[in-house]
Amino acid sequence: MKKLLLEYVNVFAYTITGLIFGCAFFLLFINFYHMQELAETVDVSTYNDTNKAAIESKVETIKNNINVYNQSSYRGSLSVYGLNNVQAKLQNCVDIIESEKMMKYLELDEIGIKDSYNFVVDYKNNILNDCLVMQVVSMFNTDTVESLTNYNIISPLVKVNVDNLLDSVNYIQNNIENSDHYYFTTDSNKNNFFDLVKDSYSSTMSSYQNTLDLLVEISYWYRSIVLGG
Amino acid sequence: MKKIFNGLFYVLKFLLLIAAFALSLFIFIRMNMRLNKDIISVLPQFVPFLLLLILFLVNMIFRQEGVTKCLFYNLTCCLALTTIVLVSLRAILDTNMVLNSKYGYGIDFNFYDNFLAYINIMLYGLVLSNILFMFKEKDKNKSEINNESKKFKKA
Numbered sequence: 001m002k003k004l005l006l007e008y009v010n011v012f013a014y015t016i017t018g019l020i021f022g023c024a025f026f027l028l029f030i031n032f033y034h035m036q037e038l039a040e041t042v043d044v045s046t047y048n049d050t051n052k053a054a055i056e057s058k059v060e061t062i063k064n065n066i067n068v069y070n071q072s073s074y075r076g077s078l079s080v081y082g083l084n085n086v087q088a089k090l091q092n093c094v095d096i097i098e099s100e101k102m103m104k105y106l107e108l109d110e111i112g113i114k115d116s117y118n119f120v121v122d123y124k125n126n127i128l129n130d131c132l133v134m135q136v137v138s139m140f141n142t143d144t145v146e147s148l149t150n151y152n153i154i155s156p157l158v159k160v161n162v163d164n165l166l167d168s169v170n171y172i173q174n175n176i177e178n179s180d181h182y183y184f185t186t187d188s189n190k191n192n193f194f195d196l197v198k199d200s201y202s203s204t205m206s207s208y209q210n211t212l213d214l215l216v217e218i219s220y221w222y223r224s225i226v227l228g229g
Numbered sequence: 230m231k232k233i234f235n236g237l238f239y240v241l242k243f244l245l246l247i248a249a250f251a252l253s254l255f256i257f258i259r260m261n262m263r264l265n266k267d268i269i270s271v272l273p274q275f276v277p278f279l280l281l282l283i284l285f286l287v288n289m290i291f292r293q294e295g296v297t298k299c300l301f302y303n304l305t306c307c308l309a310l311t312t313i314v315l316v317s318l319r320a321i322l323d324t325n326m327v328l329n330s331k332y333g334y335g336i337d338f339n340f341y342d343n344f345l346a347y348i349n350i351m352l353y354g355l356v357l358s359n360i361l362f363m364f365k366e367k368d369k370n371k372s373e374i375n376n377e378s379k380k381f382k383k384a
Contacts, residue, residue, distance in 0.1 A: 006364055013361030017305045020354040024309040027347055031315050038325035117327045180326040180340050 038113055038179070042198045045109040051205055052106040058212040059097055065219035066090045069226040078225060082144035086222050089135040093215055096131045116200040117176045120169050123204050127211055128169075132162050136218065149225045154218065161214045168207040172200045231300055238303035243285060245310035250278045252317035253348075259336050274345075277352030284359045295365030302362060309351040316344045 066087050071080055096102065105119050139145055140155050179196060257271045288296045296302060320341040324330060329337040 009361050009364045013358045014301070016354050016358040016361070017302050020309055020351050020358070021301075021305040023347060023354075024305065024312045024351055027344065028308065028312040028315060031312070031319060035319065035323060035325075038323065113325055114327060114330075176327055177331070180328045180337060181343055 040197060041110045041112045042201070043109065044111050044198075044201060047202070047205075048106050048108060051209070054209060055097070055106065055212060058209075058216050059094055061216050062090060062094055062212075062219040065216075065223040066094075068223050074226070076226065078149065079144050079147050082142075082146075082148045083222075083226060085139055085142060085144055086148070086218075089139040090215065090219055090222065092135050093131040096126050097212070099126070102126055111197060111201055113176060113179065113197050116197050116204070117173070119201060120173045120176070120204050123208055124169060124173070127208060128166055131215075132165060132211060136215070137162055149228065150221060154221045158214065158218065161210075165207060165211055165214070168210075169204055172203050176200055235298060235300045235303055238300070238307050239297060242303055242306040242310060245307060245314060246278065246282060246285065249310045249313040249317065250275070250282075252314060252321070253278070256317060256320060256336055256338070256341055259334065260338050263334055263338075274349075277349060277356060280356045281352060281359070284356060288359070288363075293363050296359055296362045299362055302358065305358075306355055309355060312351070313348050316341065316348070 069083050069087055071084060074080060074083070101122055105115070105122070108115060111119075136158060140151075140158055145151065175196060253274070257274060258268065261268055261271060284296075287293070319326070320329075320337045321335065323337070323340075326337045326340055328339050329335070
């Protein structure tokens with residue numbers, strides 16, 4: 001009886017050890033796999049060259065449009081305070097776009113998960129917050145700008161676009177942050193993750209280009225009222 | 230060959246246990262500093278480490294061959310403890326995990342926290358199997374040979 005009991009205890013001990021062996025083996029190798037995945041890099045040299053050219057072209061358009069106004073030579077009927085305000089705010093946005101903080105990403109040939117993440121964070125902080133909210137939205141809430149021609153047409157367009165743009169990259173940041181928690185590999189997870197670096201970067205870039213398009217629209221409105229008024 | 234591997238894993242499991250304990254302690258202390266909590270609140274997390282260390286020492290002192298000569302158990306110990314060391318090191322050193330640097334603590338607590346339950350399961354499992362292996366039946370043939378050799382020596 002004692003022998004039988006000891007046999008059972010032994011079998012039980014081996015079973016528990018076997019289960020722990022399986023668990024440890026799985027966790028150990030899934031960690032190596034996850035580590036490798038996080039170290040993946042994506043070649044974006046051509047993609048960045050194209051986007052850099054597009055951004056520079058849009059910035060140049062904004063600069064040309066806002067430079068049609070000169071307070072000392074302006075003889076129109078519109079409020080110079082309003083025109084000065086718009087010009088200064090758009091110039092601030094251009095300075096932010098051309099800053100080293102934003103331009104450094106366009107110089108990269110290869111990006112990793114961290115670059116993608118930093119790009120989203122910097123885009124949110126510098127472009128969405130400092131430019132769109134602090135400059136553009138605040139500009140459209142001032143009385144002097146409200147008095148400008150066609151304000152009623154451009155203002156709703158800006159509001160709708162800004163609302164969309166502000167929410168456009170939150171999910172990207174959350175996705176990347178959640179990749180730290182990824183340890184049970186499934187086909188769905190794997191496919192998502194393999195595209196995460198590239199897709200996050202291109203989605204952020206797309207939102208960045210949309211922001212620039214909006215600024216170009218505003219600058220064209222500004223140009224038209226300066227030359228028309 | 231089996232003896233060599235067993236000896237290797239036997240020594241390695243002590244070293245890995247110390248390393249796993251030290252790294253876990255470091256992470257918990259940092260986590261508690263961040264939360265302004267007392268270290269006493271995380272002491273239960275170190276109970277399985279302590280139990281395992283006591284059992285390893287008991288196995289060594291009382292020469293419990295059911296455990297010390299079990300290659301599979303020693304290998305599993307090494308594998309489980311290596312996993313804990315790797316997870317701890319990744320939480321501290323893997324800067325590709327964005328949360329590692331995001332909050333500026335230098336440790337990805339979220340990542341470590343994901344594995345905490347598995348770490349406890351593995352450690353308590355090793356404690357339980359260690360206790361069960363202690364009850365292994367003594368090899369009768371071997372003890373008979375030993376007795377005979379003792380008698381022969383006396384004669």
